[in-house]
Amino acid sequence: MTEHTALYVYALLRDRPDAADGVTGIDGHPLRLVRVPGTSVAALVHDAPPAPLQGSDEQVRRWVEEQSRAVNTVWERTGSVLPMTFNVLVAEEPPAEGRPAAGRSAERRLTEWITEQAADIAGRLEELAGRCELRVDITVDHTAVTTDEAGEDAPEGRPDGLSPGMRRLMAKQREHRARNAAGRLADTLHAETRHRLLSIAEDYRNRGPTHRAADETDVLCAALLVGREDIDTVGTVLADLRARRPAVRIRFLGPWPPYSFIDTRHRTQAAETAP
Template structure:
């Protein structure tokens, strides 16, 4: 629990200049910025409690409100570096520096790296593409599967059970082989529209679907329709391909900056639950 000392809850980093956040933060908290006029600034609210922790429903609401602040900042600021949920900066009892002074000191020390990354992210967004092969559509692509299914229909029940096991293995082998074969072309065509691409493993896997590519893509905002058109073309040439195209969002997956120092004395730095992250 907090002793009542005023702290700062951090949402995002924005470039220097004249910027005033709109709206409110978690639980209606008033937003303001901390930082020098010319250097990067942090969007924060004054905080006197501990880290946000409680029932799942409350955490989901807090994470959503945190994300809404970042989205609003992304829509209005020149660029944004999203900060993870539950980063809270406190004062330093040894130096008697306030939370604002602590945060300003970190922003000053990290100004060059933060400013460079903000320039790189200007006018960008994040989209996610999830490409899988649908096992149930393999007979549209592979005659071998269609022939085996046709043969099964004319066989006795006992033989059919044996053929079903053979069919399952054949389908699994075919879909795995096909996924490996098309991966280089699929990734290359998607990457040609991206500034950066980061692959990940999804925690949710739809039955009967084999992953080909799961990726977060950093894209220039005007390039998003072109990427969407590329995905449509891929689905036309690969009938068994199932595509999810999510976003656009602020560049959450591309906000990491290599710094010599971390933000001054955060009381907590908790990543948002996976189901709440964009």
């Protein structure tokens, strides 16, 4: 069995002794806190071999979900965490020339790094306290765009009596008109909806579009940083949009820890201690 000489790091958080009690992570590993004397910061970890997790796509998806559930549980308890990405490991210091034994332990390396960054980490945890991430994904369904929304005259009459070739041509023309109309509507809604969401959110990040059906056009795909008290307000804005624009499709997800709003410097520096 491979010796556990590394720490798999899930998140940084405000030091609270019971934060990890009963929480399990990837593959059911019990989680614990690495507490850092002289600071208000701790790390959520499990003991691990010094090698990144590797597996099939299905395994990796399961591991990511298990990691997310663990971070969410601790976030609910503490109110603020800085989540790490998947596969952030801190290993013990390898032997060096003239020193056959290993150097600093994984825990010592992690606590020394946190000590150096404690003021920045604690400050960011305070800034994010009581905040959460919401994800909003809005598209327009081509097949549901009305002539009023498109700003066009109604298409010409039924293709009864036309040849099969002409019917196919007219069907392609209708599809082309619907796609163009959806694109114009999406442009209008993007500016309007982004403005309304920015009036509520403390921060806003564009995200790459998720998988789209062939009959959908993107309006926006964004992560919002909001106070927990503003979750319902965002929902009201989206419900109003859906009521006014029947062709709109909305995916509203969260609340989650603020994954998209973590200073990547903290993640990068933590990852630099990996083997």
